[in-house]
Structure formats: C-alpha cells, structure tokens
Amino acid sequence: MSRKPNSEQRRAQIVQALRDTMAEHGYDKATVQLVARRAGLTPGLLHYHFHSKGEILLALVNALAAAAHARYLVFAQDAADADARLGAYIEARLGLGEGADASAVAAWVVIGAEAVRQPEVRLAYQQALAAESMLARELLSASLAAHGKSTANVAALAAALLAMMEGSFQLASAAPACMPMGYAAPLATGMVRRFIDAEPPEAA
C-alpha cells in the first residue's frame, strides 16, 4: 500500500490513542470508535491505516518495546564495559531519569494483564518478552563472563530480572506505596550484582 507523506505520523497518533484509551478503559472497551475519536480522526480514516484493533495493538506493543530499546541505547552509549551496559539496561527500564513515562508503564501493565486472557494480546506480549529476555541474557552473560563466573544460571537470572521489572511496573502503577519512586533500579541492580558476585567461577 502506498502511504501519504503524513502516514507514519497518523499511524503514531492512532497508536498513542489506543495506548491512552486502553490505560483508561482496558482493551475490551477501547473500541475503534473511541480510539478514532481520541486520535481526532474518523473511524474510516483509522481503518485506512489499520485493518483492525488487533493490528493497532501489535503496533503499540512494538512501539513500546522500540521506545524502551532506544532508551537503553541512549543510556548505554557511554558504558565502558559489560557491567556498565547491564547497569544502563536496568536503569533504562526502571530508572526515573530522562524519558521515563508513567502512561507508557501503565499501558504496559494493562497489556500484560490482557495477555492473560486475550490470545491476540498474549502473542504480542510474549514476542516482546522473548526479545527482552534475549537481551537480558546477553547482558547478564557478558557481565558474568567479565567476572570469570559460570553462566550456568543465566536463563534463571534473566527470568528473575524480567519478573522484577514487570512487578516493579505493576507496583509503581497500582500500589506506589509499596514501590517508592527511585527504589526499583538501584534495588534490581544491587540484587543482580550480589547474585553474580556469589556465582561459582566458570569451570576451566
């Protein structure tokens, strides 16, 4: 399909409208009608850009994942070694520095829960998590190797880090008293570092 020059901008506008509508009403109630209204477009124009709500959702999951990855790349650009890159990754995901976005986090939590019961959301969520898990394993492996530690537990450690991240988003969005501002990143970094420090050495 050939796109008009402003097509990417329109699509981004629609994706953001789904994000904000979902954060407020959930996925079920975020009808194409409501999303179009929020984007300031007619439903017809929305349908010109996306065939279905599921397609907008996939674009949203991809956009959130891409934004998180871009944030990591910015944080990691001055990282001199594997430990610094791992720290930059955790800080980029959990830190409250430049670019943190409460409504993106809330949308992510809603996507995670909708993934429990809606197959099309689950698929998109699982793909994003699989990519996340692969990156976490790479960064953890590099840090373990840099310290001469065994990487035998890296898959489990990546799972724990992912769980801590998903749980921190959940608590920050729904029970902030349990996860005060600024706790999550240093805590996750500290737990991962202490876990790595106590790992056995790589077998020769």
Add this chain to the structure above:
Amino acid sequence: MSRKPNSEQRRAQIVQALRDTMAEHGYDKATVQLVARRAGLTPGLLHYHFHSKGEILLALVNALAAAAHARYLVFAQDAADADARLGAYIEARLGLGEGADASAVAAWVVIGAEAVRQPEVRLAYQQALAAESMLARELLSASLAAHGKSTANVAALAAALLAMMEGSFQLASAAPACMPMGYAAPLATGMVRRFIDAEPPEAA
C-alpha cells in the same frame, strides 16, 4: 444481618464465580448477571448476599490473601529459625508445591491490572499489598538480624521481593516461556539470601 446456615458457603460460591468470570472476561465484563449464572444462583439471591460487584471483589481479594497466608502458615509450621520462615514464605507464594493454584494466580494478575485504572479495585489491591509488605518486612528483618546484618535496607528489599513475586505471577500467567515452571521460588530465595549475605553488619 442474620445468615442462613449455608450462607458462608453461598458467599464462597459467589466469590469463586467472580474469580473465574474475571479471569475469563475481566472485571468490567464480569456482570452480576454472569457471576450469578456461573454460581448457579439467581441475581436476586446473589444480591441477598452481596450489595454490589465491588463488595464481591473485596471479598475475593480478601479470600485470595487469606488463602495465601494460610499456605504460608502451613509451609512455615516446621520452620526452625528466621531463615527457614523466610524461605517458607517465598516457597508458599511462588513454589509449585501443594496448594498452588493457576486460576488464583491468573485472577490475582487481572486484579493487579484492573487496579491500575479502577479505583475500587485499586483500594482493595493496595490493602492486600500493604499487609503483604508488612509481613515481608518482618520476615526479612528477622533474617537480617539473625545474621547480624543491618536492617537499614529492609523496606527496599521487601519492595524488591514483592515486585519479584508480582512479576513472577505475571510472567507465569502470560509468558510462561520466560518463567519456566519451578524457577521463581528458588531464584527469589537465592537473590534475597545473596543480598542479605552482602549487607553490612548492624552498627554496634
């Protein structure tokens, strides 16, 4: 209000019907009508036991929290010291032993996400999390103290443990490939233990 002899049983039936209906359809779509049908009762009889859906939800959150606590008490009954009690707590929450219940976990994840955008769900969720946080802090403080470690970071450590638990429920329900069966409890226990081991000593 005086209750008929089978009143508690009826209430439990209704609460479980909300749990299963929510896990399938979310909170919005879990109408009193649907919940009554699932419980095998008329809406009128449901209303005799609960004034509103919000009231059933509160009972559900309390029932899930009570079941989790009962499970901890069973796991902890033979625990000889503070470390064993902490381990029993984590195992009771995250382990796949006796009494683990996938649909309770899925219902909890749905409640957590609905808490992001629905004030009445948020309140119930936050109360449950606050109680959870208090218990985690008690158990972590006791373990830190038993090892002569400073308890200065106990609130942050409790927050990290809660985040790991909530995130593990999320991953186990929606992206099990990222959190294979049996990973969560030993990992969380290992991370907490290594964190505690590396804490500075309690100032004299």
